[in-house]
Amino acid sequence: MRKLRLEKKSTSSGLSILLNSLLFVALALVFCGFIIGAVGFNPLEVYGKMFSKAFLSSRGIRKAIESGLPLMLCGLGVSVAFRMNLNNIGAEGQYAVGAIFGAAFALYGPKLPGILGILALAVCCFTGGALWALLSAAPKAFWDVDESITTLMLNYIALILLSYLCLGPWKAKGQNVGQTEKIAENLALPEISGLKISTAFPVVIVIALLLFGFYKYTASGYQINVIGKSLTAAKYAGINIKKNIILVLALSGGLAGLAGFVQYAGITGRVQENMPNNAGYTGIVIAYLSRFNPLVVIIVSILFAGLQNSSATVQVMGVPAQIATMMQGAIMIIVIAGDFFQRYKIVSDKKGGRAS
Amino acid sequence: MKEPVIEMRNITKRFGDVTANENVNLSLYPGEIHALLGENGAGKSTLMNVLTGIYKPNSGEIYYQGKKVSIKSPKQAVDMGIGMVHQHFRLIPPLSVAENVFLYMPNCSTVLRQKEMEDAITACSKEFHLDVDASAKVWQLSVGEQQRVEIVKLLYRGAEILILDEPSAVLTAQEAVEMFKVLRRMADSGKSVIIISHKMNEVMQNADRITVLKNGRVEDTMEAKDATVQRLTKAVVGEREFVPQIRDSHNYSEETVLYVEDLSVKNDKGLNAVNHVSFSVHAGEIFGIAGVAGNGQKELTEAVAGLRRAENGKITVKGEDLTKLSIRKHIDKGVSFIPEDRLSMGLVPGLDLSENMILKHFGWEKFSRKGILKKKAIDEITKDYIQKYEIKTAGVHSPVGLMSGGNQQKLLIAREINGSPSLLVASYPVRGLDIGATEAIHKILLEESEKGTAILLVSEELDELFQMADRIGVMCDGNMMAVLNREDADYDTIGRLMSGEKL
Ligand SMILES: Nc1ncnc2c1ncn2[C@@H]1O[C@H](COP(=O)(O)OP(=O)(O)OP(=O)(O)O)[C@@H](O)[C@H]1O
Numbered sequence: 141m142r143k144l145r146l147e148k149k150s151t152s153s154g155l156s157i158l159l160n161s162l163l164f165v166a167l168a169l170v171f172c173g174f175i176i177g178a179v180g181f182n183p184l185e186v187y188g189k190m191f192s193k194a195f196l197s198s199r200g201i202r203k204a205i206e207s208g209l210p211l212m213l214c215g216l217g218v219s220v221a222f223r224m225n226l227n228n229i230g231a232e233g234q235y236a237v238g239a240i241f242g243a244a245f246a247l248y249g250p251k252l253p254g255i256l257g258i259l260a261l262a263v264c265c266f267t268g269g270a271l272w273a274l275l276s277a278a279p280k281a282f283w284d285v286d287e288s289i290t291t292l293m294l295n296y297i298a299l300i301l302l303s304y305l306c307l308g309p310w311k312a313k314g315q316n317v318g319q320t321e322k323i324a325e326n327l328a329l330p331e332i333s334g335l336k337i338s339t340a341f342p343v344v345i346v347i348a349l350l351l352f353g354f355y356k357y358t359a360s361g362y363q364i365n366v367i368g369k370s371l372t373a374a375k376y377a378g379i380n381i382k383k384n385i386i387l388v389l390a391l392s393g394g395l396a397g398l399a400g401f402v403q404y405a406g407i408t409g410r411v412q413e414n415m416p417n418n419a420g421y422t423g424i425v426i427a428y429l430s431r432f433n434p435l436v437v438i439i440v441s442i443l444f445a446g447l448q449n450s451s452a453t454v455q456v457m458g459v460p461a462q463i464a465t466m467m468q469g470a471i472m473i474i475v476i477a478g479d480f481f482q483r484y485k486i487v488s489d490k491k492g493g494r495a496s
Numbered sequence: 497m498k499e500p501v502i503e504m505r506n507i508t509k510r511f512g513d514v515t516a517n518e519n520v521n522l523s524l525y526p527g528e529i530h531a532l533l534g535e536n537g538a539g540k541s542t543l544m545n546v547l548t549g550i551y552k553p554n555s556g557e558i559y560y561q562g563k564k565v566s567i568k569s570p571k572q573a574v575d576m577g578i579g580m581v582h583q584h585f586r587l588i589p590p591l592s593v594a595e596n597v598f599l600y601m602p603n604c605s606t607v608l609r610q611k612e613m614e615d616a617i618t619a620c621s622k623e624f625h626l627d628v629d630a631s632a633k634v635w636q637l638s639v640g641e642q643q644r645v646e647i648v649k650l651l652y653r654g655a656e657i658l659i660l661d662e663p664s665a666v667l668t669a670q671e672a673v674e675m676f677k678v679l680r681r682m683a684d685s686g687k688s689v690i691i692i693s694h695k696m697n698e699v700m701q702n703a704d705r706i707t708v709l710k711n712g713r714v715e716d717t718m719e720a721k722d723a724t725v726q727r728l729t730k731a732v733v734g735e736r737e738f739v740p741q742i743r744d745s746h747n748y749s750e751e752t753v754l755y756v757e758d759l760s761v762k763n764d765k766g767l768n769a770v771n772h773v774s775f776s777v778h779a780g781e782i783f784g785i786a787g788v789a790g791n792g793q794k795e796l797t798e799a800v801a802g803l804r805r806a807e808n809g810k811i812t813v814k815g816e817d818l819t820k821l822s823i824r825k826h827i828d829k830g831v832s833f834i835p836e837d838r839l840s841m842g843l844v845p846g847l848d849l850s851e852n853m854i855l856k857h858f859g860w861e862k863f864s865r866k867g868i869l870k871k872k873a874i875d876e877i878t879k880d881y882i883q884k885y886e887i888k889t890a891g892v893h894s895p896v897g898l899m900s901g902g903n904q905q906k907l908l909i910a911r912e913i914n915g916s917p918s919l920l921v922a923s924y925p926v927r928g929l930d931i932g933a934t935e936a937i938h939k940i941l942l943e944e945s946e947k948g949t950a951i952l953l954v955s956e957e958l959d960e961l962f963q964m965a966d967r968i969g970v971m972c973d974g975n976m977m978a979v980l981n982r983e984d985a986d987y988d989t990i991g992r993l994m995s996g997e998k999l
């Protein structure tokens with residue numbers, strides 16, 4: 141009989157990682173299919189509808205990119221920290237504070253001409269997120285306080301602050317919902333003419349490319365890698381761990397803060413009470429699935445955004461919207477479990493050694 | 497003659513392009529101690545990993561008591577009675593010895609009775625005169641004791657065939673003698689033992705048969721009584737002549753490079769490990785530190801390298817007081833450090849050779865400019881090192897964790913020496929190296945000292961110290977017992993000092 145067993149693999153190529161991930165996404169879809177079936181719908185029909193709505197029309201793709209933008213930045217931010225083994229669970233809060241800083245600039249800041257205003261807005265959002273992350277980074281660096289707890293706790297504070305401002309002092313006049321006034325024309329990010337896609341998209345791609353180069357070609361990226369892989373060796377090599385904790389968490393939070401920027405200046409035009417809307421948490425999932433590779437983060441974000449958008453469309457069929465959330469969860473768990481097969485390979489005992 | 501218990505026939509194992517074993521035949525008889533010898537990267541560990549089911553061979557067969565078997569997992573190997581003690585022990589430090597042993601018992605009762613467990617283990621270890629304290633926590637044990645726990649673990653699970661990967665590399669001479677007594681007792685009771693070793697004398701004294709691997713193939717196999725150092729050397733490294741590197745004259749300069757004054761250092765448990773030690777090392781001098789491992793050498797070297805805080809005293813390098821300064825400052829001042837724990841401190845196993853090569857020096861002009869790494873240049877330099885130091889690897893971009901133990905060590909040494917250090921702190925630099933590599937490393941160290949580098953060489957091998965050092969300091973229990981010129985030192989004196997006797 142042909143028996144299967146596991147053997148440790150020495151290397152895995154990029155392609156095999158991709159194929160593996162796709163395989164496990166497919167497996168997750170099959171799993172969810174059973175549940176959709178159990179709720180009383182035809183899974184094939186539901187998937188077909190979702191897929192065609194989200195990815196087969198130019199409108200669907202545009203929407204997916206648009207809603208994917210904050211996810212991308214949160215995913216990129218989280219990845220930076222995770223690469224160094226820093227568990228930044230706080231992208232949600234950093235996003236919120238980034239948006240708050242942005243709104244504050246738009247409301248009270250100096251009126252700068254042209255592109256300068258937009259740049260200043262972006263810098264404010266980045267700074268907001270970075271400062272919020274530093275609230276966790278400093279205790280981590282100096283007293284070894286667990287950053288996963290502090291970043292998580294700070295999320296609640298940031299979100300409450302955001303809704304207070306949006307429902308209170310910054311609330312737009314004559315509105316029922318908690319949101320600020322519309323952003324000034326010169327601060328809004330324009331669309332790429334003809335494509336109807338926000339210019340934020342190419343900007344995010346450039347950020348991802350920069351990060352990719354940063355990891356691969358810079359001494360700082362190298363240090364992050366070393367610390368992430370072996371703290372003892374990093375100390376032995378004289379790498380300044382404290383400084384890197386501060387820098388990396390600030391960068392991580394700043395990127396999440398930029399999610400506030402693209403959403404505010406590129407999409408909604410207003411800062412809203414519930415603006416992050418779990419993008420910070422989804423960003424963690426995306427970072428994991430992308431294995432912290434910034435370019436993959438872009439793609440996975442678009443797929444996730446499409447998935448979320450399409451769940452709204454199948455609601456018309458009566459399928460609960462929570463289906464999308466469930467699918468996200470299932471995909472993550474199954475793909476991460478599948479990570480195991482990345483490190484081990486299944487070998488059959490029949491071929492190769494004739495020892496049976 | 498008796499039937500072999502294990503017969504490996506025509507085993508071939510490849511990793512991608514690397515052929516680690518090629519048509520290897522090995523038979524193991526009941527009651528024998530069989531030694532595996534061979535260069536670093538010859539495929540010894542791989543062959544044993546095939547036997548214990550960690551790797552599946554590409555081709556070849558394994559016969560167990562005459563029957564063909566396929567060993568699919570370490571667990572299956574253990575069930576068949578084949579157990580292995582890996583070079584890096586796999587014990588769980590916070591648990592007790594008994595808990596560690598029972599952890600692997602498939603069918604012990606759900607409720608563990610501490611007392612019963614401990615009694616069972618004590619009984620089992622008594623049988624082979626293995627001295628272990630079943631109730632002690634593993635983190636409290638010395639390396640030698642931990643090794644005995646690993647052996648008990650196998651015996652308790654009923655192992656008939658024991659494999660030990662370089663068991664004596666981390667043991668003191670005394671512990672090694674004890675270990676071989678235990679192994680002999682096991683062999684006498686009908687079990688079979690395979691040991692991997694680089695130490696020829698040890699192998700000739702303690703083994704019954706010897707097999708030498710070279711480039712993945714069996715080069716020679718013989719009865720231990722037919723073995724001579726010449727024959728083994730020839731099988732291991734080929735026709736090359738080996739003249740041990742001996743330092744003839746010592747004409748180091750007057751310039752003091754390292755000056756340690758009244759230094760006290762604590763160990764990880766917060767106990768005093770180094771007590772008020774003073775000595776100095778001059779430019780071009782090799783200063784040996786003799787002593788049984790665990791007498792403060794680790795803490796002393798780490799303090800000198802800047803990795804451990806000095807509780808008291810002063811460390812000066814080239815006139816600059818480095819006592820309170822960061823590790824980075826030490827590195828910049830030219831202090832190189834070959835730590836005893838290469839895989840968790842000196843190297844990052846998950847990164848490739850190039851990345852490990854620049855671990856300390858990524859900021860140097862030849863490796864980066866304005867924070868951008870010069871990837872090409874780094875790869876080129878790494879390739880040069882690979883060639884110069886004859887490092888066996890699948891390439892500059894393969895992870896260091898997959899290299900054989902000895903080759904990892906060579907890479908580490910290459911990096912530390914190429915920093916043109918003013919002070920080189922070397923802890924057991926040839927541990928786990930084959931004779932060829934050992935000679936090569938000794939030669940490099942001597943060349944370094946000719947260039948004027950001050951070298952602090954920690955070793956347990958007195959031969960090595962007599963061969964290399966200008967002066968020898970003897971440590972016992974954290975104290976520097978004496979510092980002797982090599983001419984004035986002999987085995988007997990140093991041995992007495994090592995055991996704590998005053999001069
Ligand atoms: N998992 C692996 N993937 C790729 N190559 C490997 C792997 N394990 C071992 N090798 C390669 O196979 C060869 C033999 O390695 P092995 O560890 O068996 O050597 P060894 O004889 O034990 O050497 P040493 O005395 O240095 O421990 C080496 O070239 C090593 O780089």
Ligand SMILES: [Mg+2]
Nearest residue numbers: 540541900901
């Ligand atoms: Mg080995």
